[in-house]
Amino acid sequence: MKQFTYGCLMILMLFGTVAVAQETSGMAKGKSVIADEFMANLADVEKKLVGLAEATPAEKYAWRPAEGVRSTGEVFAHLAGGNYFVLSFAGVKPPPLDRDYEKKITDKAKIVEMMKASFAHVRKAAMEASDADLEKKTKMFGQDTNCRNVYLVIVTHAHEHLGQSIAYARMNGITPPWSEGGQ
Structure with missing residues (x-):
């Protein structure tokens, strides 16, 4: 009976330790409960978008699939500006941005830097x-919504334009860097 009690006590201690470790690991990375999940999603979509923006030749930044549709560079610039704009609904002040930034910022290096800065x-x-x-x-x-939804919209908006950017890249013979092995 002592062994059974000791065994049960050990199992309870193990589960308690795991639960505390999980709870505190999230708190160490961010102040909110969803911080870890959000940050993982944000990091993934950022890595893919920035990687694709860097893999796209500068001369393809002006390419657009049809008249009246954003060019490749405009999509990347729109995404960066969108990160700032949507986050402003949570009360976070964006840096100053020219109203026509999507059309005015055409240099690949500047667009990539703008994307990186917006994700940061x-x-x-x-x-x-x-x-x-x-x-x-x-x-x-x-x-009416809450600030949690603002962050969800940021990630879904980024994923939406990741899909668009993949289609643009494929139409131009560009393989996304993360899928080069499988093409």
Whole structure:
């Protein structure tokens, strides 16, 4: 009976240690409960988008699939500007940005740097946001929501334009860097 009790006690201690480790590992990385999950998704989409932007030749930044549709460079610039704009709904002040930045910023190096800076801006804000910050009410595109949803929209917006950018790249014979082995 002592062995059974000792065994049960050891199992309970093991599960308790694992639960505490999981709880504190999230807190060490960010102030909110969703910080780890959000940051993993953000890092993944950022790596792919920036990698694809860097892999795309500068002369392809002006390419567009049809008249009246954003060019490759405009898509990348739009994404960067969108990171700043959407995050502003959570009360995070964006840096100054020219109203027509998508059309005016055409240099590949400047667009890639703008993308990197916008993701760093989002990452910093996300790491500083607490659960209480994320639950704050806000209006986004005229709808009542909370700041947590603002961060979700940032990631989904980035994934939307990742898909668009993959299609643009493939139409131009560019293989996304993360899938070069399988083509």
